[in-house]
Amino acid sequence: xxxxxxxxxxxxxxxxxxxxxxxxxxxxxxxxxxxxxxxxxxxxxxxxxxxxxxxxxxxxxxxxxxxxxxxxxxxxxxxxxxxxxxxxxxxxxxxxxxxxxxxxxxxxxxxxxxxxxxxxxxxxxxxxxxxxxxxxxxxxxxxxxxxxxxxxxxxx
Amino acid sequence: xxxxxxxxxxxxxxxxxxxxxxxxxxxxxxxxxxxxxxxxxxxxxxxxxxxxxxxxxxxxxxxxxxxxxxxxxxxxxxxxxxxxxxxxxxxxxxxxxxxxxxxxxxxxxxxxxxxxxxxxxxxxxxxxxxxxxxxxxxxxxxxxxxxxxxxxxxxx
Amino acid sequence: xxxxxxxxxxxxxxxxxxxxxxxxxxxxxxxxxxxxxxxxxxxxxxxxxxxxxxxxxxxxxxxxxxxxxxxxxxxxxxxxxxxxxxxxxxxxxxxxxxxxxxxxxxxxxxxxxxxxxxxxxxxxxxxxxxxxxxxxxxxxxxxxxxxxxxxxxxxx
Amino acid sequence: xxxxxxxxxxxxxxxxxxxxxxxxxxxxxxxxxxxxxxxxxxxxxxxxxxxxxxxxxxxxxxxxxxxxxxxxxxxxxxxxxxxxxxxxxxxxxxxxxxxxxxxxxxxxxxxxxxxxxxxxxxxxxxxxxxxxxxxxxxxxxxxxxxxxxxxxxxxx
Numbered sequence: 001x002x003x004x005x006x007x008x009x010x011x012x013x014x015x016x017x018x019x020x021x022x023x024x025x026x027x028x029x030x031x032x033x034x035x036x037x038x039x040x041x042x043x044x045x046x047x048x049x050x051x052x053x054x055x056x057x058x059x060x061x062x063x064x065x066x067x068x069x070x071x072x073x074x075x076x077x078x079x080x081x082x083x084x085x086x087x088x089x090x091x092x093x094x095x096x097x098x099x100x101x102x103x104x105x106x107x108x109x110x111x112x113x114x115x116x117x118x119x120x121x122x123x124x125x126x127x128x129x130x131x132x133x134x135x136x137x138x139x140x141x142x143x144x145x146x147x148x149x150x151x152x153x154x155x156x
Numbered sequence: 157x158x159x160x161x162x163x164x165x166x167x168x169x170x171x172x173x174x175x176x177x178x179x180x181x182x183x184x185x186x187x188x189x190x191x192x193x194x195x196x197x198x199x200x201x202x203x204x205x206x207x208x209x210x211x212x213x214x215x216x217x218x219x220x221x222x223x224x225x226x227x228x229x230x231x232x233x234x235x236x237x238x239x240x241x242x243x244x245x246x247x248x249x250x251x252x253x254x255x256x257x258x259x260x261x262x263x264x265x266x267x268x269x270x271x272x273x274x275x276x277x278x279x280x281x282x283x284x285x286x287x288x289x290x291x292x293x294x295x296x297x298x299x300x301x302x303x304x305x306x307x308x309x310x311x312x
Numbered sequence: 313x314x315x316x317x318x319x320x321x322x323x324x325x326x327x328x329x330x331x332x333x334x335x336x337x338x339x340x341x342x343x344x345x346x347x348x349x350x351x352x353x354x355x356x357x358x359x360x361x362x363x364x365x366x367x368x369x370x371x372x373x374x375x376x377x378x379x380x381x382x383x384x385x386x387x388x389x390x391x392x393x394x395x396x397x398x399x400x401x402x403x404x405x406x407x408x409x410x411x412x413x414x415x416x417x418x419x420x421x422x423x424x425x426x427x428x429x430x431x432x433x434x435x436x437x438x439x440x441x442x443x444x445x446x447x448x449x450x451x452x453x454x455x456x457x458x459x460x461x462x463x464x465x466x467x468x
Numbered sequence: 469x470x471x472x473x474x475x476x477x478x479x480x481x482x483x484x485x486x487x488x489x490x491x492x493x494x495x496x497x498x499x500x501x502x503x504x505x506x507x508x509x510x511x512x513x514x515x516x517x518x519x520x521x522x523x524x525x526x527x528x529x530x531x532x533x534x535x536x537x538x539x540x541x542x543x544x545x546x547x548x549x550x551x552x553x554x555x556x557x558x559x560x561x562x563x564x565x566x567x568x569x570x571x572x573x574x575x576x577x578x579x580x581x582x583x584x585x586x587x588x589x590x591x592x593x594x595x596x597x598x599x600x601x602x603x604x605x606x607x608x609x610x611x612x613x614x615x616x617x618x619x620x621x622x623x624x
Binding site for chain 4: 023024026027028029031032033052053054055056057058059062063064065066068069070071072073088090091092093094095096097098101156
């Protein structure tokens with residue numbers, strides 16, 4: 001529906017993709033839940049999550065928190081893809097709407113920068129269950145902050 | 157960016173537009189701030205707000221709360237446009253990101269249903285300043301609830 | 313319910329109260345809706361809003377956007393009260409839950425800093441209708457950013 | 469800071485605690501991340517999460533999504549504790565602010581009902597790292613919906 005102009009998404013670092021992939025690999029949580037990083041484009045990231053029983057809540061659907069975990073990553077790495085090579089990214093806050101039960105064999109989380117900024121970047125995310133009709137499961141709006149030279153926060 | 161399927165937006169009431177416009181007319185707050193209802197389509201509403209000095213915050217931009225007021229209405233009436241004739245709509249919650257100062261001669265708030273539902277409807281909203289480039293000012297995600305036959309809440 | 317430690321709220325500027333009150337006075341929107349600034353303490357602000365017909369939505373309650381306007385201000389000025397004298401504050405985002413219809417003769421918006429920071433400050437806000445029982449109308453969580461020396465954003 | 473009246477939190481079902489504990493036990497995700505259910509009171513729940521390397525993001529802190537997972541559960545079960553025995557609870561949406569890196573040996577997630585309702589319940593949640601000073605890590609506001617007799621959603 002966006003009728004406002006689309007943002008221009010230009011990465012500061014030409015090696016953004018390898019930087020994003022290395023950062024993703026350092027996340028213990030992604031291995032634990034079995035998520036993999038698919039597409040990495042400037043300001044846009046996709047993550048793939050197969051269904052597993054040990055990801056579920058009490059009704060047998062994937063837990064909203066696990067859905068959030070992959071959406072937060074898709075948004076965070078979408079923001080990070082535009083940042084300088086020595087930057088770190090942290091989530092300041094996010095808001096999630098859960099639109100349908102997370103049923104399905106697999107899920108795709110997509111994150112996209114809607115407002116790049118010097119300090120603050122804002123992203124939209126979604127998770128859908130791919131199929132004949134790609135069923136929308138959840139949406140996110142996330143606010144990320146870029147840190148540079150902050151002690152205690154390694155690059156990534 | 158949405159790669160999930162778009163929702164099907166079918167109004168329950170063929171007279172949805174006049175119902176939306178009557179409800180809008182009953183809002184004292186819209187008269188106070190000088191907003192007018194423009195487009196009304198199934199699941200989609202646009203509101204127009206000219207700049208006025210008496211809508212500003214301390215820096216001379218339109219107040220984030222006033223921007224929210226028109227976005228909340230655009231979302232609420234987008235949801236209401238799909239509901240039965242005897243229903244009422246109330247905002248359960250919303251989340252707003254303020255992406256740029258609300259500078260400009262006028263602003264357009266758009267609301268769109270992303271998930272229609274029996275009880276809960278979810279909408280996305282945005283406000284932009286129209287111009288050569290339509291500058292995105294703010295975004296909203298809103299959760300609305302439909303009420304029917306609830307005492308104390310008149311239809312609308 | 314907070315069992316985490318409370319934040320220490322120390323203003324950088326001993327004249328924080330006059331600075332907050334001057335900034336409030338510059339807001340055209342506050343005059344328009346008839347809101348007044350009551351309490352100003354370090355990291356805590358209260359705003360008073362009497363009911364008026366021209367603040368209402370279609371059901372005769374005060375519009376959620378107007379309720380948001382005073383809550384956003386209570387949060388923004390609570391954050392601003394802790395900042396250096398040459399700083400400006402802007403809302404990055406906020407999230408509002410509407411818990412009860414805004415019925416009553418008057419409303420009090422309170423904002424409180426829950427996490428002061430160098431760049432980012434997070435506040436909680438609420439609006440209630442005072443009475444024998446103070447009825448909770450709405451809650452807010454707001455993220456604010458401090459700007460210093462940014463051209464185009466006057467102090468305040 | 470809440471000066472509005474506190475809600476009265478009365479469980480519909482005297483066996484609420486065993487019902488909450490059984491539902492928690494059915495969550496594969498809780499076993500996966502090693503979380504345990506501690507306190508269950510009417511409208512209030514605490515969950516304990518020890519630090520593990522396989523819960524981390526790229527900087528070595530516990531992933532914001534995992535922190536969200538336990539907060540979402542604390543809120544969801546706090547809401548569920550007040551509901552009738554044949555009800556199910558689902559998260560409609562939540563909003564998370566990440567206030568400090570999730571460093572520490574363990575974390576406690578607390579959820580509390582701030583507005584019980586027939587259909588919609590609103591909760592506040594927080595995660596803190598217990599210590600000499602209990603360090604606040606994150607906060608949540610969550611909107612939950614009660615379902616009764618909905619096919620496809622088992623009780624819990």
